[in-house]
Amino acid sequence: MVGDTTPPSEARILIVGLGLIGGSLAAALRAAGYGGGTTGGFGPVKIAGGFGPVEIAACDPDPGEIERGIEMGLIDHGDTRLTPLVEGATLIVLAVPVLTMQGVMTELAAALPREALEGQAPRIVITDVGSTKAAVRDCALAAFGSLPAGLVLGHPIAGSEKSGVAAADPRLYVNHKVILTPSAETASSAVARVWALWRACGAEVLEMEVDRHDQVLARTSHLPHLLAFSLVDTLARQDERLEIFRYAAGGFRDFTRIAGSDPVMWRDIFTANRDAVLTSLDDFEAGLGRLRQAVEAGDGDAMLSIFDRASHARHYFDSLLNQTSYQAEYQMQEQGKLTFRATPGGRVAGRIRVPGDKSISHRSIMLGALAEGVTEVKGFLEGEDSLATLQAFREMGVAIEGPHQGRVTVHGVGMHGLKAPSGPLYVGNAGTAMRLFAGLLAGQRFDTQLIGDASLTKRPMGRVADPLRLMGARIDTADGGRPPLNIHGGQKLRGISYDMPMASAQVKSCLLLAGLYAEGETRVREPAPTRDHTERMLTGFGYEVHREGDTCWLRGGGKLAAAPIDVPSDISSATFFLVAAAITPGSNLMLEHVGINPTRIGVINILKLMGADLRLTNEHEVGGEPVADLHIRYAPLKGIDIPVDQVPLAIDEFPALFIAAACATGTTRLRGAEELRVKESDRLQAMADGLATLGVEHTLREDGIDIIGAGDREVAYGGGRIDSLGDHRIAMAFVVASLRAGEEIVIDDCANVATSFPGFTELARVVGLRVREEKEVGA
Secondary structure (H helix, E strand, C coil), X not given: CCCCCCCCCCCEEEEECCCHHHHHHHHHHHHCCECCCCCCCCCCCCCCCCCECCEEEEECCCHHHHHHHHHCCCCCEEECCCHHHHCCCCEEEECCCHHHHHHHHHHHHHHCCXXXXXXXXXXXXXXXXXXXXXXXXXXXXHXXXXXXXXXXXXXXXXXXXXXXXXXXXXXXXXCCEEEECXXXXXXXXXXXXXXXXXXXXXXEEEECCHHHHHHHHHHHHHHHHHHHHHHHHHHHCCCCHHHHHHCCCHHHHHHHHHHHCCHHHHHHHHHHCHHHHHHHHHHHHHHHHHHHHHHHHCCHHHHHHHHHHHHHHHHHHHHHHHCCCCCXXXXXXXXXXXXEEECCCCCCEEEECCCECHHHHHXXXXXXXXXXXXXXXXXXXXXXXXXXXXXXXXXCCCEEEEEECCEEEEECCCCCCCCXXXXXXXXXXXXXXXXXXXXXXXXXXXXXXXXXXXXXXXXCCHHHHHHHHHCCCEEEEEHHHEEEEEEECCCCCECCEEECCCCXXXXXXXXXXXXXXXXXXXXXECCCCCCCHHHHHHHHCCCCCEEECCEEEEECCCCCECCCEECCECHHHHHHHHHHHHHCCCCEEEEEXXXXXXXXXXXXXXXXXXXXXXXXXXXXXXXXXXXXXXXXECCCCECCECCHHHCHHHCCCHHHHHHHHHCCECEEEECCCHHHHHCCCCHHHHHHHHHHHHCCCEEECCCCEEEECCCCCCCCECCEEEECCCCHHHHHHHHHHHHHECCCEEEECCHHHHHCCCCHHHHHHHHCCCEEEEEECCC
């Protein structure tokens, strides 16, 4: 249903309750061009396309409101009685207080023929605007005996301190969320009709389960209103109240503004959603008690932990809501659509530094949090994946300052100092974070749940859950071994020897982190070398890790000591620019301070085998990680059989390397890369589909691909529209492809690029690519 802009096809809409919400709905429909009456001055505020002869009627117990609604041109007619208005209505919107809903529902049940509300295409649809859905559902059950197929419970997240039809605002719902909570009995056609109604008003429509809705709203709307009412009431009863309100700063006014809302309405809401409100109030009182204790004891570290966690949580979730791809708390926000439009041609030249290594950024926060002492991190990647890890540790009681221009200060709590989070730990799209967290949290004393965004929820986690269970961990997954992960704390872990069936640095790191808490040795043998950032960083934090041949191991029960970390630039991010320069005649590019860990340089080795003019300069070590400046100039590439031993060393870089292969002379063959099928997308299939769109000849294999390159042709392939499937590396790879394309390449679903490479398009334009972003919020 997302993105459906079909106008409402109703013959007659009946709004029951002509206050601010109902009146604004009528005003919005008039502004969109619906209805047979006057526009009441709302015509210029056009919101949606398409017009229809929709009659709008209203019922309200106040005849004055009905008269005012007619005078304003909002409704065609109305009545204080409901039953006479029901005949002929095809869509009924209940905009009445929740506590009066029972009586309205009962009257409707008596006035409407039941068959009109049933079937796959019910003739009459009923919806509502109440902010507590369980209470409204219970009213419907009592009135109708069961939930009619034509009943679609809904809740617009919009409002004002003003009330009454005179305050009606045709733009009240524009770009605001409307949450629908259909039941299993609800007809899909009824949902579509209510969807169309709200889309015509300019709203963004989402769907959610009833209980989840009430829990989320209790925390994000009901509790803040309750606190605002309480605070203003407390201050208003003090002798100094005049001075308090006279000199109140903007923050006080902003927070207490909502205390000016309709008291009767909020009394009804708190009554109807009592259990969820009390649960959220209990959580708040517990948090307030912790803060009071810290202030009373003069515990500066505890106060810093609370304030810093709150401050950055606010900034973090604000960035998720307004700029990027993820959903906050945690299924409330519809993702804005982001498209990349890349024009053929361009050049690649200059000197740049790409963002910090994501793998090392993740691990710097994890190990810094478990260390004793303060860890200073430089070069931290401020992308969504890394920020998700940082925020998760804040929620487990770790005080973290920053990030500020790549600098983060982590106040370690020691191996056993983490605290139970108040709710699920949300890691966004970060598969690395979820898999590493699984190992780290398996040894904690408390239970945790790991959740992610829609993309991460599709990715397999059994390959970490299964060996962790062999160590004694208790982990529950969803069907197919997929997230969410429910990790039961307090388990006694024991070291194991594990032969990984597939080379994976994430699985290896997960087991080593669990091994920190296990009795005895934890040994991991890998079938091929994988990145060793975890082993290197553990050693840097003073924890002994051994390696012999293809096996690494450690013994549990040790400690970590804080150490400074300088995060090198991410070679995976650098890869897109390496390939861009490698395929574009006349290119000359320098990439500074790039990590060249021996377990990560597969892309360098493969490009050199293909004939790339690539040199490493200024090689040195930073915090145990080797770095260098990478200088690359254009040289004709040739197709190769990619050595199998290089595949795990370049597993994340293959989307970009496929573009290099498409521009090379001859055929490039890849085998042994089945790991690509379980990344953010099935990258083998996604890249093959994209190459097909461009007209690149290829043959897809189960564990690889054959790509026939264009050679020295100036235009290597065509253009077209690519679905990145929300995979950041697919999106960036096809931006690079535009350099040798004959036509424009449009890449859809690119918001997740922010997970690993914030500022990618800006930096791409700096070096000479022709790419721009197009955002469509709420589409």
